[in-house]
Amino acid sequence: MHLPFLFLIPSLFIKPALAENPPVQIIIDVSTTTPMSGTATVTFPAPQGLRLLKPRTIRGDAKTPPIQFFCDGIQKASITYGKQLSCRELQWTVTFQNVQTAPHAIANQQNLYSPSGWWSLTEWDDIPRFEGISATEICGKVLNKAQAIKCSALPTQNEPPLILTWGKTTKTLETGQTTLTLFKDDPTSALKAENLPALQQQLAYLKALLAPEERTPNNIDLVWVAINKKLGQIAGAAGKQAFLANFAVTDGAATDDSIAKLHWVSGHELFHLLATQSYPLWISESLAQYYGYKSLEQAGLQSETPMEQWQNFQERYPHAATGLYEAHTKVTRDNNPSYYPLFYMKGAAFWQAVDQKLQKAGTSLDKVLPQIEAAAANDAALSSRTIGLLKTTLSEQVVSTLQQQYLH
Structure with missing residues (x-):
């Protein structure tokens, strides 16, 4: 996304x-x-x-x-x-x-004009x-x-790239020292004002998790653009202090599920925007995807879990058995994008599984996150320090099982 x-x-x-x-x-x-x-x-x-x-x-x-x-x-x-x-x-x-004369998938990162005035x-x-x-x-x-x-x-x-949006705003929201400015293209008013406070809660949670107040951007722009659900192109893109996200509509209406997915995409892009640590691609995308979901919980929104998504997705995905380390190599070294969905689906399910195990042990992925790192700059594998920390907190058997199930 x-x-x-x-x-x-x-x-x-x-x-x-x-x-x-x-x-x-x-x-x-x-x-x-x-x-x-x-x-x-x-x-x-x-x-x-x-x-x-x-x-x-x-x-x-x-x-x-x-x-x-x-x-x-x-x-x-x-x-x-x-x-x-x-x-x-x-x-x-x-x-x-x-954006209203053609279906624009935000992930394409084109220059956009909305008849609403931005x-x-x-x-x-x-x-x-x-x-x-x-x-x-x-x-x-x-x-x-x-x-x-x-x-x-x-x-x-x-x-991250420049994304500059100007013209008529929809709403501004304040969260601590950060001002969120929303630009929305929603011709049928599928989204209501009550959808917006959830975004404030997501931002507050991710800011506390990822960035001290003094390092948090003072201003973040976000652009929400409606797209027909049948196109299956719900996605997002992050720039420097700005992000874009699609939301699905059917006959001009947004369901509770499509609104939750919009906030999931928004949380994913906020993670990218706020994270200061440099990760290999699979770690970056999978953590953003999992924390997009986890920020929904903080905002009181309901959606299927990453594990549920992965269980449904793997039944029809030809590369489902591929481990995340190999998928990373296929995408980055072999330039094969067909493995990219594993980062979102299998990767997010991996972090949910880790988080659940950590919570049973009296801690959480939130507390461990600052110590998640790769073995080296060009190495997709989690570092021995990270694996060792997980084995100390959980057990060697539990971590080995997770590695075999998701990583190798």
Whole structure:
């Protein structure tokens, strides 16, 4: 449910005295009259020698059309990334997809427009980086509207991607020092206001579990988009201080089950957003999936358990017998995504089984979580320290059984 994640100040000749200059801004102007096409603009006080770097991408260069840049109003037929370009003003077009005219699976991480009055931009393929620039802001703005411009710092290459959403909000919620801002596309009002406090409870639980107050983001944006349940594309995506999630509707209505799944997806993405520890892929996804479920319990929402999901899923899944360590290798080394569902299903069931055993022993996975780690950066196996801790708390036989059942 999660899938797996731009700099701009001029140039190579920055003097130390300029180091404290404000960030360079890329402003994305959109309009209600042509809402599916926006203009990105970077303006400098004087012509700058720029070296553009390719935008981050998740789709691959072969699937990504080149950006058509305008330098001081003149279209550049082709731009060679890394080659110097002198401009005072650089512009290009950014497109958005209307979430109500086509079924948009959030996991695809496209730029979205909602007729309810908001736009959501992901940096993939649309935001070039600039060599030699240490601080950049991406700003969203609606032409001829009173809403203030909304800006967010461009993440580094090693951070989760930028997801910037601006325009008409649905609701804001306060949890401790964190403000949640909700943008919702729900044409038939399938979700009611009473669904929202549960999200506050999920966030409060996961914040207490994963991040001290001083390290928790002050602002988190979330985007909820309805999608037909028949499409089977309920998913989410996390960025830096923002996440997206689909929720299922049938004939315009959301059931208790689809609302619970929406909160499960939201809890999964919140885990990714708040977790500070770096995990191998299978651990990251399986823990996020399990804690998405566990946060439901904290919010008083009911859903089938990860174990129940896995029991039903494994009956029709061809790779059900594959251990999580091997599945990790198949996905990351062999580039075989057909094993990816094991992280969500079998992985979450594994952590639920571990948690239940720990609770019977008088503790819980919540207390052990800070000590969950991999053997090494490129190793999918749990470390000997983690396995040893589990064996001490439970027993060698119990841990060995869990390993054989889920990991090997």
